[in-house]
Amino acid sequence: MAGSLISRGNNKWELRVSAGYDENNKQRRFTKTIYARSKKEAQTQLATYYLEITGRLATDKAITFSEFVTYWEHRYSKKVGKITMVNYQQMLKDRLLPAFGFMRIDKIKGEDVLRFMDQLCEDDARLDTRHQKGLSSVTIMKHFKLLKLLFNKACEWKYLSKNPCADVPKDMLVKATSEHYPIWNREELQKFLGILEELPVTLPNVKNKLMFYIALTTGARKGEFLGLTWDCVDLESCSLNINKAMKFVSGEKPALGTPKTKASIRTLYFDDYVKKLLQTYKELLDLWLQEEKISNPQNLVFVSRNCTENREAVPVNGDSFYLWLKRMCKKHQMPRIAVHSLRAMAATYALISGMPLNMVQAMMGHTDISTTSIYLRDVQDERKSAVALLSNQFEALRTGKE
Secondary structure, rough: OHHHHHHHHOOOEEEEEEEEEEOOEEEEEEEEEEEEEOHHHHHHHHHHHHHHHHHHHHHOOOOEEHHHHHHHHHHHHHHOOOHHHHHHHHHHHHHHHHHHHHOOHHOOOOOHHHHHHHOOOOOOOOOOOOOOOOHHHHHHHHHHHHHHHHHHHHHOOOOEEEEEHHOOOOOHHHOOOOOOOOOOOOHHHHHHHHHHHOOOOHHHHHHHHHHHHHHHHHOOOOOHHHHEEEEEEEEOEEEEEEOOOOOOOOOOOEEEEEOOOOOOOEEEEHHHHHHEEEOOOOHHHHHHHHHHOOOOOOEOOOOOEEEOOOOEEEOOOOOOOHHEEEEEEHOOOOOOHHHHHHHHHHHHHHHOOOOHHHHHHHHHHEEEEEHHHHHHHHHHHHHHHHHHHHHHHHHHHOOOOO
């Protein structure tokens, strides 16, 4: 129920409605005293009063897009993840506010949105001059979706009667093409695994090797394996309990938080090889913590060796594993891949090995199976090769030639 209801006795009720913020960023509060024979009747009058107030404000005060964004951030920020909100704010700062900020929100039309989308498709798409590279189709559509979200909220909160994004023809929008992370083929992966086997057994080497194998064999996201704590590692059942993730927000210290989605809370399993790596790594880590007299109050699996706080271990820097992977690729002349490529390889090779799509979905922690099906693209190439080999064999049988 929008608003609040306070009983004053003798069938007397006070209605209270909060409706946005004024130009001085002070919350607008409205009250009204009514008489009602029951709470249900008073609630009905409260709903009517709320619609009256919000409708009046939407008509009386034509706010700008920038003013609405300020209100939206204040009201909506706690309903989305911190990283998601940071990404939203970056898009707003770089492109959306420079384009629409000065406009009255009720005057923005579908053609204005379409013109903005066309501008993003140009080579110098960014409205600030710091960046010259054009945007990908996926990034362009993220801006459209954010605009659509903002205008939907404006409609819900009675600042608009219709979402202008609804007037943009679908066939005039850029088609978002999924950005696939590069992955290694079998020969390349075999080569790199051989390189890892030759690394000396030191704490840094074993740590990076372990992170590589966890990402590759379980499909865990970077934040998920960097957020592992030892109580979530079960060596007997060879399983990892993914119930939290390390969050990396620019300008802030890494901190443990909740996984990306409810489906991301899951149990992942590893093999005996990873089990031995975990045992070796824990022995080396415990020895280092003891020698350096550093405590690990968060019970983190992966800690930084370069910094501590009051002699307490801190999480690994979000870029450290990527930088190690980048150096290794360069040193051994391997095709460059991203950390997320390991997750992509986990899904792709699982599908190639015959694992059912729904099981791969569970392993990856995908809410929608259509997301998992993206990885089928690489499987198709493998299947085509297999069909070619089979076809050659049948051809040999038909012709009698080996």
